[in-house]
Amino acid sequence: MKTLSTVAAMQAVAREQRAAGHRVGFVPTMGFLHEGHLSLMQLAREHADVVVASVFVNPTQFGPNEDLDQYPRNMARDLELCASSGVDYLFCPSAEEVYTPDCSVYVDEDVLSTGLCGASRSGHFRGVLTVVAKLFNMVMPDVAVFGQKDAQQAALIQRMVRDLNFPIEIVVSPIVREPDGLAMSSRNTYLSVDERAQALWLHRVLKQAALQASEGADGSAVLLSDMRALLAHEAPSLDVEYIEIVDAVSLVPVESAVSGVLIAIAAKVGKTRLIDNVIL
Amino acid sequence: MKTLSTVAAMQAVAREQRAAGHRVGFVPTMGFLHEGHLSLMQLAREHADVVVASVFVNPTQFGPNEDLDQYPRNMARDLELCASSGVDYLFCPSAEEVYTPDCSVYVDEDVLSTGLCGASRSGHFRGVLTVVAKLFNMVMPDVAVFGQKDAQQAALIQRMVRDLNFPIEIVVSPIVREPDGLAMSSRNTYLSVDERAQALWLHRVLKQAALQASEGADGSAVLLSDMRALLAHEAPSLDVEYIEIVDAVSLVPVESAVSGVLIAIAAKVGKTRLIDNVIL
Numbered sequence: 001m002k003t004l005s006t007v008a009a010m011q012a013v014a015r016e017q018r019a020a021g022h023r024v025g026f027v028p029t030m031g032f033l034h035e036g037h038l039s040l041m042q043l044a045r046e047h048a049d050v051v052v053a054s055v056f057v058n059p060t061q062f063g064p065n066e067d068l069d070q071y072p073r074n075m076a077r078d079l080e081l082c083a084s085s086g087v088d089y090l091f092c093p094s095a096e097e098v099y100t101p102d103c104s105v106y107v108d109e110d111v112l113s114t115g116l117c118g119a120s121r122s123g124h125f126r127g128v129l130t131v132v133a134k135l136f137n138m139v140m141p142d143v144a145v146f147g148q149k150d151a152q153q154a155a156l157i158q159r160m161v162r163d164l165n166f167p168i169e170i171v172v173s174p175i176v177r178e179p180d181g182l183a184m185s186s187r188n189t190y191l192s193v194d195e196r197a198q199a200l201w202l203h204r205v206l207k208q209a210a211l212q213a214s215e216g217a218d219g220s221a222v223l224l225s226d227m228r229a230l231l232a233h234e235a236p237s238l239d240v241e242y243i244e245i246v247d248a249v250s251l252v253p254v255e256s257a258v259s260g261v262l263i264a265i266a267a268k269v270g271k272t273r274l275i276d277n278v279i280l
Numbered sequence: 281m282k283t284l285s286t287v288a289a290m291q292a293v294a295r296e297q298r299a300a301g302h303r304v305g306f307v308p309t310m311g312f313l314h315e316g317h318l319s320l321m322q323l324a325r326e327h328a329d330v331v332v333a334s335v336f337v338n339p340t341q342f343g344p345n346e347d348l349d350q351y352p353r354n355m356a357r358d359l360e361l362c363a364s365s366g367v368d369y370l371f372c373p374s375a376e377e378v379y380t381p382d383c384s385v386y387v388d389e390d391v392l393s394t395g396l397c398g399a400s401r402s403g404h405f406r407g408v409l410t411v412v413a414k415l416f417n418m419v420m421p422d423v424a425v426f427g428q429k430d431a432q433q434a435a436l437i438q439r440m441v442r443d444l445n446f447p448i449e450i451v452v453s454p455i456v457r458e459p460d461g462l463a464m465s466s467r468n469t470y471l472s473v474d475e476r477a478q479a480l481w482l483h484r485v486l487k488q489a490a491l492q493a494s495e496g497a498d499g500s501a502v503l504l505s506d507m508r509a510l511l512a513h514e515a516p517s518l519d520v521e522y523i524e525i526v527d528a529v530s531l532v533p534v535e536s537a538v539s540g541v542l543i544a545i546a547a548k549v550g551k552t553r554l555i556d557n558v559i560l
Contacts, residue, residue, distance in 0.1 A: 011447050018298055102530075104391040105409070105443035111384040129385070130444070137445040163385035164410070165417040167291050250382075 001083040003090045007098070007138050010091050013052075014140035022049040026141035028132060031055035031092075032072040033081045036176040036184035040145045041085040043173045047143045053082050054091040054135055056098065061127030072189050091139065098134065106130045107164070109156055112251045116152045116264055117275065120241055128153055129160050136166055143169040147176075149183050151264055151277045155251055175277070177203065183276045190272040199269045201235035202276040205243075206263055210278050213257040220245040220257050227265075241266040241273070248279055281363040283370045287378070287418050290371050293332075294420035302329040306421035308412060311335035311372075312352040313361045316456040316464035320425045321365040323453045327423045333362050334371040334415055336378065341407030352469050371419065378414065386410045387444070389436055392531045396432045396544055397555065400521055408433055409440050416446055423449040427456075429463050431544055431557040435531055455557070457483065463556045470552040479549045481515035482556040485523075486543055490558050493537040500525040500537050507545075519548040528559055 004010050017024050025048025027040045033055075044051045055078050062068035075092065082090045107129040112118075118125050136144070146154045154172045161170055176184045181203040182196065191199060205227040212223055227243050246253050248262040257263065257280055264277040284290050297304050305328025307320045313335075324331045335358050342348035355372065362370045386406050392398075393405040416424070426434045434452045441450055456464045461483040462476065471479060485507040492503055507523050526533050528542040537543065537560055544557040 007445055011445075014447070019301060021299060100442065102391075103443045105387060105389045105440045107385060107444070108388050109385045111382075134443075134445045137447055140447065160385045162380065163383045163414075164387070165287060165291075165414045167294070167417055167420060 001079075001087055001090055003079070003092065005091075005093055005097065007093065010052075010089075010093075010138045011140070013089055014138070017050050018140060023143070024048055024139065024141045025051045026135070026139045026144040027051070027053045027087075028135050028144070028146075029053060029055055030057045030071065030186065031078045032074055032186040032189070033078050034176075034184045034186065034188075036147055036149060038081060038085045039176050040147055040173050041082070041087055043171060044143065044145045045086050047145070047169070047171060048141075050088045051086060052089045052091060052139050052141065053087045054093075054139070055082075056091075056093060056131070056135075057095075058098075058127060058131040059095055060099070060130060061124050063121055063123060066121075067187075070190075072186055091135075098131070107133045107160060109159060112152070112156055112159055115251055116242060116244060116246070117266060118152065120266075125153070125156055129156060132157055133160065133164070133166075136168060141168055143171060145171045145173055148172050148277070148279070149175045149185065150275070151248070151262055151279075152251060155249060158249075181207075183274075185274065187272055187274065191269060195269045195272065198235045198238050199272075199274055201231055201238060202265055202267060202274060204234075205230050206265060206276060206278040209245075209257070209263050210280055213280055218257045220253070220255050223257055223263070231267075237269070239268040241268065281359075281367050281370055283359070283372065285371075285373055285377065287373065290332075290369075290373075290418045291420070293369055294418070297330050298420060303423070304328055304419065304421045305331045306415070306419045306424040307331070307333045307367075308415050308424070308426075309333060309335055310337045310351065310466065311358045312354055312466040312469070313358050314456075314464045314466065314468075316427055316429060318361060318365045319456050320427055320453050321362070321367055323451060324423065324425045325366050327425070327449070327451060328421075330368045331366060332369045332371060332419050332421065333367045334373075334419070335362075336371075336373060336411070336415075337375075338378075338407060338411040339375055340379070340410060341404050343401055343403060346401075347467075350470075352466055371415075378411070387413045387440060389439060392432070392436055392439055395531055396522060396524060396526070397546060398432065400546075405433070405436055409436060412437055413440065413444070413446075416448060421448055423451060425451045425453055428452050428557070428559070429455045429465065430555070431528070431542055431559075432531060435529060438529075461487075463554075465554065467552055467554065471549060475549040475552065478515045478518050479552075479554055481511055481518060482545055482547060482554060484514075485510050486545060486556060486558040489525075489537070489543050490560055493560050498537045500533070500535050503537055503543070511547075517549070521546040521548065521553070
């Protein structure tokens with residue numbers, strides 16, 4: 001595995017790989033890798049000849065009151081995990097390498113980005129889409145893999161690829177969970193034992209709703225009300241930001257939780273904001 | 281010359297050309313081609329093995345009260361001119377092919393786009409940057425050529441390429457003028473004989489300012505005041521929108537019109553909006 005830290009070096013490798021006729025797969029990450037990330041790398045390997053991963057904690061997608069400074073980092077461990085997961089090139093640029101001080105061009109999405117996490121995280125998706133567009137132009141992949149865990153992000157990136165015509169196939173990889181059901185996240189490291197016990201209810205209420213829907217009780221209003229009641233009863237210290245049942249592509253709320261629909265939840269457990277979702 | 285009308289066909293050609301190791305030059309246009317455009321194509325040829333030109337009257341860069349419907353078109357003539365200018369591929373998609381009805385992702389620039397033409401043409405540069413980003417992803421050029429005539433557009437596209445890390449070299453080509461000095465523009469076809477006589481003063485006042493600056497009178501305030509006085513005297517029916525002396529890269533107004541500085545002017549002649557500029 002080769003490690004690259006400059007845009008020029010990354011673009012030179014990208015050009016070489018294209019010239020050699022290799023199909024390049026790309027997995028962008030913010031590091032502090034877990035099995036969820038490794039599953040993305042394995043999936044990239046299945047879709048490509050050469051796998052590029054990036055580790056970059058993108059400052060522009062954190063709000064002023066969010067956890068940029070505290071975001072967990074462990075570059076030595078990330079290097080080992082990438083190497084043992086079959087990554088061919090690991091791209092880990094500095095913030096200064098990625099953003100010039102007077103940068104002023106951004107990618108914005110006006111519809112899908114306004115609800116769900118976008119409602120509370122102003123500017124977050126501008127930061128996400130801009131850095132992903134930049135990374136796409138640095139890595140020039142044929143295929144890029146994103147996790148279903150960040151469902152709104154995955155929908156937005158698919159929309160960006162469609163609307164800006166990036167010549168890139170997007171693959172969305174299923175959520176990887178801990179044995180107890182908690183969706184894997186770098187932020188899980190923030191959780192105390194008690195907080196983690198509460199956090200498990202995010203997954204449990206999603207499972208309950210999916211079960212109800214599979215048994216024919218597919219009215220969104222009832223499912224949402226039952227989820228909220230269960231959370232209030234079992235995990236009263238969870239601060240629920242949203243629970244929504246939406247079309248998985250347009251992210252527009254739907255009245256019936258039919259097959260293919262996305263149920264998404266965000267909540268704070270102590271100071272830690274967690275998200276989870278299920279596609280029916 | 282081959283003509284392409286779908287994004288899929290264009291991207292297939294782009295992949296073929298890259299796989300063959302050819303350097304691709306790109307000239308995006310809105311058609312109704314004149315010698316200014318042809319000079320861009322010749323310059324693209326000097327920088328590339330294969331030249332792609334596009335003809336697409338981009339609806340998103342016209343405001344609601346602008347001339348989208350009246351914008352001059354002559355596809356048959358454009359085809360001939362491209363073929364005789366050594367264009368290898370002419371890409372002329374429909375608006376429906378370029379934009380899906382529910383498109384929602386745009387490229388925005390927050391600083392350089394606010395002054396000069398951006399001050400009066402709300403949304404214009406969002407439309408320009410978005411369509412150019414889309415065309416870049418459709419054509420995948422190594423080098424793209426833009427005209428200095430649209431000075432703010434050229435600065436913005438260079439900024440977009442820098443900030444979004446497009447792996448594309450931008451070449452800016454000098455303004456081509458009619459024998460009488462009028463900068464070539466597809467919109468010149470709108471001008472009556474009288475309007476054209478007035479329009480010539482755009483170029484003349486720029487020449488006067490450049491001469492004054494070359495003779496040492498480089499204070500921007502004096503130059504601007506002299507330009508305005510000359511226009512008021514010689515071309516009273518020109519409706520001047522702006523005259524500015526700015527840094528050619530940042531577009532920030534400068535106090536001294538030193539070498540490399542941009543003097544830009546926009547004015548309406550009757551219903552026709554014209555722009556012109558000079559770099560000292």
